[in-house]
Amino acid sequence: MKRPNGLAVYAFLYLVFLYLPVLFLPLFSFNDGTIVAFPIKGWTLEWYRQLAGQETLIQALMNSFLVGFVASLLATSMGLFAARAYVRYRFRGKKASEGLVMLPLVIPGIIVASSMLVLFISIGIKPSLTAVALGHTFLALPFSVSIMKSAFDDFDPSLEEAAFDLGSGVIETFRRVTLPIVAPGIVASLLVTFTVSFDEFVLAFFLSGNQPTLPVYIWSQIRFPAKLPNTLALGSLLLLASVALLVVAEYFRRRSTKSTI
Amino acid sequence: MRSEATKGLTLSAPATLYVGFLVAAPLAILVAYSLWTQTYVSVDRTPTLANYREAFTDPLVRHLMIRSILIAATVTIATVALAYPIAYFIALRAERKTLWLLLITIPFWSSYLLRVFAWKLILGFNGVMNSALLGLGLIDEPLTFLLYNEFAVVLTLAHAWAPFAILPIYVSIQKIDLSLLEAATDLGNGPVQRFLRVTLPLTIPGIIAACLIIFIPTVGDYVTPSLVGGSDGKMIANLIQVQFGAANNWPLGATLSLLAMMSVGFVAILFVLSSTSLGRRIR
Numbered sequence: 001m002k003r004p005n006g007l008a009v010y011a012f013l014y015l016v017f018l019y020l021p022v023l024f025l026p027l028f029s030f031n032d033g034t035i036v037a038f039p040i041k042g043w044t045l046e047w048y049r050q051l052a053g054q055e056t057l058i059q060a061l062m063n064s065f066l067v068g069f070v071a072s073l074l075a076t077s078m079g080l081f082a083a084r085a086y087v088r089y090r091f092r093g094k095k096a097s098e099g100l101v102m103l104p105l106v107i108p109g110i111i112v113a114s115s116m117l118v119l120f121i122s123i124g125i126k127p128s129l130t131a132v133a134l135g136h137t138f139l140a141l142p143f144s145v146s147i148m149k150s151a152f153d154d155f156d157p158s159l160e161e162a163a164f165d166l167g168s169g170v171i172e173t174f175r176r177v178t179l180p181i182v183a184p185g186i187v188a189s190l191l192v193t194f195t196v197s198f199d200e201f202v203l204a205f206f207l208s209g210n211q212p213t214l215p216v217y218i219w220s221q222i223r224f225p226a227k228l229p230n231t232l233a234l235g236s237l238l239l240l241a242s243v244a245l246l247v248v249a250e251y252f253r254r255r256s257t258k259s260t261i
Numbered sequence: 262m263r264s265e266a267t268k269g270l271t272l273s274a275p276a277t278l279y280v281g282f283l284v285a286a287p288l289a290i291l292v293a294y295s296l297w298t299q300t301y302v303s304v305d306r307t308p309t310l311a312n313y314r315e316a317f318t319d320p321l322v323r324h325l326m327i328r329s330i331l332i333a334a335t336v337t338i339a340t341v342a343l344a345y346p347i348a349y350f351i352a353l354r355a356e357r358k359t360l361w362l363l364l365i366t367i368p369f370w371s372s373y374l375l376r377v378f379a380w381k382l383i384l385g386f387n388g389v390m391n392s393a394l395l396g397l398g399l400i401d402e403p404l405t406f407l408l409y410n411e412f413a414v415v416l417t418l419a420h421a422w423a424p425f426a427i428l429p430i431y432v433s434i435q436k437i438d439l440s441l442l443e444a445a446t447d448l449g450n451g452p453v454q455r456f457l458r459v460t461l462p463l464t465i466p467g468i469i470a471a472c473l474i475i476f477i478p479t480v481g482d483y484v485t486p487s488l489v490g491g492s493d494g495k496m497i498a499n500l501i502q503v504q505f506g507a508a509n510n511w512p513l514g515a516t517l518s519l520l521a522m523m524s525v526g527f528v529a530i531l532f533v534l535s536s537t538s539l540g541r542r543i544r
Contacts, residue, residue: 007350011361014347018368018423021379024389028382036382037392082276089269097277103284106474108481108525110498114505114518115287122290138283141276199372202483206505215374222378222488235375246370250363 025239029232036228047233057234060217064198067129067213071136072193078137079144079189080182086145087152098145105142112139113206120207127209135203140193147192147253151185184255191249195242214238294515304512312516322500322517326524329496332411333479334528336418337472343419344426344471349460351427352434362431369424374484380417381488384408409491417485422478426471433467434460469536473529480525497521 024036032042051057085091086098104112112135120131159181163173201215208216218238221231296308316322351361368376383389384407391403407413437460445455483498490496497517504514 005354007346007354011347011350011355014343014423015364017420018365021383021420022368022371022376024383025375025379028389035387036385037387037389038396039392078276078279081272085269085272089265089272091266091269091273094269094273097273100284101276101280103280106477107284108478108498108521110481110483110501111518111522113483114501114514115291116283117505118290118294118511118515119283119287134283138280141280145276195370199370199374201372201374215372218374218378222381231378235372235378239371239375242370242372243367246367 022239025232026236029229029236031229034226034229036232047229048237050230051233051237054230056212057217060212060214063129063208063211064214067133067136067204068194068197070133071140071197072190074133074137075140075144075193076148076186076189079141079148079193080186083145083148083152087149087155088157101145102142104139109202113203116203117206127207129208129211129213131207131209132204132211132213133197135207136197136200139200139203140196143192143196144189147189148182148185150253151182151188155181184252188249188253191245191252195245195249198245199238199242291515291519294512295519297512299510299512312513313520315513316516316520322497322520325495325497325500326521328411329480329498329521330524330528332414332418332494332496333476333482335415336422336479337476339415340419340422340426340475341430341468341471344423345430345468348427348430348434348467352431362428365427366424373421376421377417377484377488380413380420381408384413384416384489408489410493411490413489413491414485414494414496417489418479418482421485422475425474429470429474430464430467433464433470437463465536465539469533472532472536476532477525477529481521 028036028040029047030043030045031040032044032046033040082097082101086094116131116135116138117127120127120134125131125134155178159177160173163177168176199215200213201219204213204216205219212220214234218231218234221227221234294304295312296310298305298307298309298311347365351358351365355361381388385391386403386405386408388408390407391400394400395403441459441463442455445459450458480496481498481501482496483502486494486496486499490499498521501514501517501521504510504517508514
């Protein structure tokens with residue numbers, strides 16, 4: 001099926017459309033001028049250098065790390081158990097449960113954010129990093145479940161049966177057979193859910209109170225034109241971090257599953 | 262040894278309960294709030310439909326709700342139409358499928374906020390696009406219709422949601438039994454006819470999934486209308502945020518959230534029903 005392929009050209013242009021806008025952020029973060037427009041005035045690392053001295057930025061970064069760490073851990077442990085149940089066992093309400101845990105993906109962000117704010121206030125959780133972490137766990141769970149499902153899909157149950165037959169207990173079997181096999185899936189899930197939390201804005205905007213996460217901090221900077229070059233530099237670093245995390249996650253996910261998607 | 266069913270239920274319980282609780286409880290509280298009213302600093306808990314009356318009679322609410330749905334519908338149609346050929350290309354023509362899928366999904370993992378921010382910089386009066394066009398001598402003065410309107414919102418959202426449209430369609434094309442396509446050719450169908458009579462009807466589930474995945478979240482999008490929408494491109498989420506923020510009228514905010522959710526659900530159900538029946542007719 002080789003012919004001068006219009007589709008391939010279209011696909012290439014589509015990639016340009018997908019990538020070009022995002023690449024302007026790093027491009028102009030090195031621009032030696034405060035206005036984001038052509039022509040580029042000159043190259044500088046000044047904007048990056050200035051970032052290091054900003055206390056509130058460092059604090060926001062730490063907040064994001066903390067929230068991402070807790071949310072990814074919670075989401076991945078719940079996802080791990082749930083995925084195992086979905087792949088291995090048949091039980092009543094399985095389809096309903098599988099559908100329910102995917103729900104956070106499709107509820108509009110503003111509705112999740114406003115309704116969680118109202119709920120947390122009602123049960124006495126003030127807007128804080130705790131509230132954000134609980135919310136991000138909710139948003140990250142579908143990602144964890146689907147990654148862990150594909151990890152368990154390619155797991156041969158007879159391996160566990162063999163371990164039982166050879167006299168291993170439940171815990172020993174889990175530690176010595178199950179865990180090593182699904183470990184790459186767990187790592188992939190931790191990284192992906194961390195990234196989901198690290199990049200999330202709307203929910204954090206509603207729930208973080210006076211403890212901003214990094215995207216909330218960036219949001220507060222966007223409205224100041226004078227801070228624009230710094231925001232670009234920070235944004236570029238964030239882009240780089242997300243993509244790097246994802247490439248590593250992808251590597252582990254590939255190791256955990258035979259499927260090619 | 263416990264039974265399979267017990268094990269399955271126990272293992273899936275934490276995730277199910279967590280999501281179930283965080284969906285059901287806020288919903289219940291939103292409903293309660295929507296029946297209360299805001300009186301200066303406190304909330305009056307006498308049940309009343311005043312908020313709904315206000316939401317239904319206020320032309321601003323109706324206007325923003327309709328605009329949100331129209332913008333989301335436009336974004337959905339544009340995104341899915343642009344994505345279909347890519348999904349088709351990757352599923353049936355591309356040699357390195359995994360690489361293509363990876364390339365398509367990477368931008369999705371960059372921060373959504375930053376992608377929207379990038380468009381604000383590109384479309385601005387003194388922005389990237391205008392300065393480039395001026396520099397190339399293609400225009401004499403900056404274009405003003407780029408930023409702060411519905412066009413900017415649609416463009417930005419279509420860009421942000423692109424990967425979501427490609428994946429479900431890709432999966433549905435991937436599932437097609439290739440012998441069906443061969444049979445269609447053998448029975449004398451040309452490429453266009455074959456596409457319309459075999460490929461397209463078989464991928465309708467993927468198209469529906471893609472439409473829903475894009476339409477539902479975009480109706481309630483907050484970041485894009487805030488950054489690139491200006492006053493002409495505001496959507497319902499902006500109004501909801503104001504109620505929970507500056508206006509400090511949570512009961513009205515809760516009412517608007519619920520109404521937004523219901524409108525989205527209503528349009529989505531209508532869409533699924535009509536497109537499945539359309540799919541049946543094509544076949």
